[in-house]
């Protein structure tokens with residue numbers, strides 16, 4: 001697929017004009033993952049982990065960077081900060097069956113509402129389609145209305161089920177980023 | 192308002208809409224003080240304050256606050272138990288055009304720090320014992336605080352109790368010595384030194400009256416912005432329910448704390464607006480005292496929580512006491528068991544109406560008609576001028592059919608303006624004019640509502656809302672702890688109680704007592720975990736989300752045996 005951003009090194013422009021490049025997360029990305037974690041507000045941490053983690057311990061960092069081939073897929077949205085690469089956000093999924101993967105996205109709070117989440121989800125959607133996945137599953141906080149709006153903006157179709165204090169969200173991979181509607185990121189002139 | 196299925200259950204005298212007089216709370220006090228200047232406003236340990244004196248005290252305090260630099264819209268914290276000076280302080284703050292930040296005396300230092308800094312509190316009016324116990328310790332962190340005004344428990348006691356009390360009080364920690372180096376002001380001195388010359392204010396019912404702190408949807412305490420209209424209308428709505436109420440002729444038993452929105456509205460503000468006398472109860476856990484106050488002062492109105500009705504029911508020899516003065520009671524904050532209701536009504540001959548409310552709605556929105564159809568287990572029907580519906584739990588956009596579970600939504604003039612400096616949280620909580628309560632409810636064909644659970648992950652223990660996230664955050668601050676999750680577990684006495692699951696860092700050791708001890712002082716007493724279980728890891732989803740529910744389900748399964 002020509003549009004598969006995991007293999008597409010061409011940077012995209014965020015709404016603030018900064019260039020963002022998507023690439024797979026690698027084993028030596030620990031420091032960048034930790035730095036991203038530190039740029040998260042308490043609410044973003046909670047929404048991502050459903051727990052107010054104070055820090056990422058080594059074991060967690062390892063789990064987030066040492067991916068099981070064919071099972072774990074993770075994309076980082078990278079920015080260039082004076083020659084230093086930083087993560088503005090990371091999106092990942094893990095296959096749980098042939099057709100289903102659990103997905104999680106997180107964008108550093110300074111980068112919210114700039115289109116980074118959309119880029120990441122779009123990248124992951126491309127990979128998932130290539131892999132023949134049909135559903136993205138995620139468990140979210142009912143109060144995470146921000147994510148519901150985000151999903152809606154990305155074309156979400158699927159089911160939402162409220163269960164025991166959490167929302168189980170199952171997204172039809174096909175529904176994401178339908179071809180026709182206007183996509184503000186694509187519309188943004190590339191530098 | 193438009194007609195609703197529940198309106199036919201309104202008994203005679205209950206209007207569909209209350210009249211919004213457009214008055215602020217200080218204007219209501221002025222009106223009452225003009226109508227019944229010599230009527231008793233508060234009764235406390237044999238001391239009486241008339242409405243004239245109450246207004247005079249509030250006006251003097253307002254004058255003093257202006258002198259201290261307080262301007263309309265500034266925030267003033269009040270951390271006091273139910274005392275005569277609490278009513279003076281509250282109305283004095285409002286009279287100055289300022290916003291009252293009612294503060295729970297049980298708060299620990301960290302909570303005070305968050306609340307005062309978040310609200311930008313400029314002046315705090317605090318009981319001397321609370322100052323010494325907590326506030327003083329965080330004083331350096333309170334960036335916006337300019338003045339502290341203290342008052343003693345004895346300040347409004349009549350002679351000779353004011354002289355005798357310190358002797359007893361020393362032992363209980365209620366009488367303390369304040370270091371003059373703290374440079375605090377004294378409420379009594381301020382009132383003596385300042386004339387009753389409050390500022391001229393261009394009153395507008397849309398002005399903020401209270402920042403009332405509550406967990407919000409995420410558990411980080413947020414200030415609900417309650418306007419004068421919100422609070423004054425809620426008083427009118429509640430009063431409309433008590434159809435037999437005689438303005439200027441009732442005696443209320445004020446056992447619910449005024450720092451809590453329930454006590455604020457249904458005890459303090461209702462009494463002031465309708466010229467009722469209030470018997471003040473600073474410590475409602477002292478049941479013998481409570482019972483003796485009922486026998487002595489013969490209150491007619493008694494808003495309370497189920498635990499209080501139950502404790503009175505169980506009081507030894509209660510049958511022999513005359514507590515028949517009680518006509519109307521409002522029960523809220525937890526379900527009222529029917530046996531408790533029946534016994535209390537038999538003992539008093541009065542009626543209890545079970546209702547519902549939340550901080551964000553000033554608080555009362557629902558109640559069972561006092562003299563009409565009361566349904567067991569139901570929170571009743573919406574009050575006048577109040578609309579409610581139940582919508583799907585997922586997106587909250589589709590009204591669900593009768594009998595089906597969904598999220599309870601509320602609309603009415605008592606619904607807050609929003610959360611203080613938290614537009615995101617406000618946008619989540621108030622959508623298209625409806626307040627999303629986070630409570631799971633259902634409605635029957637008559638329009639009676641039933642609470643069946645809560646959407647948010649929240650523990651309710653002993654009537655307090657506890658957010659597990661808040662406890663987790665404290666546990667994570669402990670250097671020995673790698674991961675933690677607090678859950679609510681069934682408890683026969685408190686409804687639920689807190690249990691913490693803890694994973695220690697490699698190489699660390701700790702005992703349950705040590706973790707509990709660590710939480711004390713960092714968490715309000717009702718929030719501290721009662722038990723701790725150590726684990727090697729916490730249940731997580733495949734991409735690392737902590738599944739607190741799995742822990743809770745294990746506990747529920749254990750409790751069922």
Ligand SMILES: CC(C)(COP(=O)(O)OP(=O)(O)OC[C@H]1O[C@@H](n2cnc3c(N)ncnc32)[C@H](O)[C@@H]1OP(=O)(O)O)[C@@H](O)C(=O)NCCC(=O)NCCS
Pocket residue numbers: 043044045047048103104105106107108111112113114115116117118119138140144146147149150151153154184
């Ligand atoms: C959810 C999240 C990933 C969105 O990332 P983002 O980079 O801010 O989103 P984008 O800028 O790409 O937004 C795309 C669209 O989503 C919608 N959206 C995103 N955030 C929104 C918000 N706070 N309110 C309303 N709509 C929002 C908008 O329609 C937006 O398009 P627009 O800005 O052109 O209007 C981000 O908020 C986040 O990291 N949250 C914390 C972690 C989390 O909740 N993860 C999800 C569970 S794993």
